[in-house]
Amino acid sequence: MRGRLVAAYAIGLAxxxxxxLGAGxxxxxxxxxxxxxxELSVRLDDVSAAVEAGDVRPVERDPYAQVISGDTVGARSAATPTTPVLSPREQVxxxxxxxxxxxxxGLRGTALLAGRRLPDGRLLVVGTSLATVDDAARRVLVGLAVLGPALVLVLTLGVRRLVGGALAPVAAMTTRARELSTGRLPEPPGADEIATLARTLNEMLDRIDAANRRERAFLDDAAHELRTPIAVLRAxxxxxxxxxxxxxxxxALTAALVEADRLGRLATDLLVIARSRAGALELDRAPxxxxxxIRDAAARxxxxxxxAVEVTGPEVVAEVDPVRLExxxxxxxxxxxxxxxxxxRIAVAQPAGSTLAITVDDDGPGFPEPLLPVVFDRFRGTHGGTxxxxxxxxxxxxxxxxxxxxxxxxxxxxARVRVVFG
Known part of the structure; x- marks a missing residue:
């Protein structure tokens, strides 16, 4: 990840x-x-003013100037040729x-020529060499060609160091995760994205660890509950x-059959619990x-x-799974x-906001008070059941x-148990 980030940054920076630098x-x-x-325009103004006043000496003293009339040259500087420096089209x-x-x-490199039409129709031309300008531009270009890559390299190395420091906690978490059997990942201080990621991963590990503990406890409890009926059945x-x-x-065979029935019920109950834990408990809800x-199941x-079982309440048609309800x-x-x-006594009702409510009362001893908070947990039977x-x-x-x-x-x-179906 660090390599990709640095490479993308280097390309973008380049x-x-x-x-x-190119625009500069x-x-x-x-x-x-x-x-x-x-500068050339200033020279043209000065020489033009003198020539219009009838003095051609500034033309002769100028570094590069000509007075052109058609294809002939009048006054000129010593550096200019005896022929016009501009073609007829360029004169226009x-x-x-x-x-x-x-x-x-007479001029090194590319020349820049400026002209002005005199009142008598002749053309005054002055010029200057752009060689110095071009040389300076080339030197700047060479400098930029060296400076640009160096700047990209220095900034990329700096960013690589910064990214490496920022992602160091991720590398530490990765190393720790490879070694991890139990425990937690190191959490960097702060509240940035990396610290949040570490905390989130640790929360996930806690949930996985808790789920594994519940799974182990479930298997241990199931093995313990299965061991007794199997031992009795064998005996x-x-x-x-x-x-x-x-x-x-x-x-003896009749007693074995009773234990086999108990074992079958236990296996069925375990299957329901296991499917529920896996999120695979399917319901076939129907009116x-x-x-x-309820009346038929209670009677059986x-x-x-x-x-002595009594079922009270109205006739309720509910959207439930009849097998699970039974x-x-x-x-x-x-x-x-x-x-x-x-x-x-079983009271059947259909309260507002619910599909069905069942309240089961009995005249037994009730639940032991210490077990009330966990009475719906697995393997909490107190009267010889599973x-x-x-x-x-x-x-x-x-x-x-x-x-x-x-x-x-x-x-x-x-005891009273109330079950509400949503």
Missing amino acids: VVVAVV YLALAAQLRAASAG VAGHGRMVERRSA ELELGVAEEDPRAARR TDATIV VARVHAL QVVSNLVGNAAQAGAARV GLGLAIVATVARAHGGAATAGNDSALGG
Whole structure:
């Protein structure tokens, strides 16, 4: 990056220096020629005034002057030839007050010639050599040709040093990032773009590190939760294989089947949590008779656990995923049953600004007060469950744009969980 910046700067600077020095050279050359033209005009005025007064001696004393009449030369300076220094066409041009540049005998290099038409029709011509002007311009050009590249080189080296200093923190961050396994990048002081970049990258590293810690904790918790049902399942199967009494073997296999069901539910719950964490929990939202889905799901769980379940509220049609809604209700009622509740009441509502709201009250012991702030976290079960039921409830609610809350303010004396779908 530093090389590209310096190269771009050097190219841009070279163009600017070339334009500026070139314009300066052209302006200087034009100024030198203008000065020569001014001096020549003064000489022409002086000599012309004398000739018009009848005195041709100033012509003869002038460094370079002629009085031309057609193709003949009258009075002239010693340095001029005996023939006209201007062609007939150039005489016309000079007669109109315009100066002529050309090679002329008696003058070194290019000559600048100025003329004036006298009252008697003759043409007075004076001239000067531009060799001195051209030599001075060439010397300036050579100097600029040396100065320009030197200036570009010096400024480029200076900018390279400045850019290197400005980007040194980036190089330090790059080196540190290559070596980094844990920790943070060095943050330069100040509030410029480099310091902001370092802070932003460190914030990103903190988020990645936190996500990795959560991932490791999730895997550790999942492995721990899976280990118990697998061990129980293996033990029951080994017992069934070793048992000679068919009835005892059947009891062992039945217990193994229960553990297999538990293991399957745990795997399903883990899959839901994992998909939610990856942002891949898909919802199939559709207009759903939510009250019927809730009533059916609650009745199925109630039959399994011998619960008294009551569903109250209006018939609500909501834009939700019916499968996930059923999962939420099953988890909430099942959680109440595992907590020891004998009675559950589900209130269905459709408050303003929300698609659906479910409030589940039970007459169980409620949530332990220390667990209320983390009751929706993974693996927080307190009644022999997997600890994922309420976590899935909160996950599904968030996926619908809503939220879940928990407390011990149930009208039935136990726990209350409220789930709102956005």
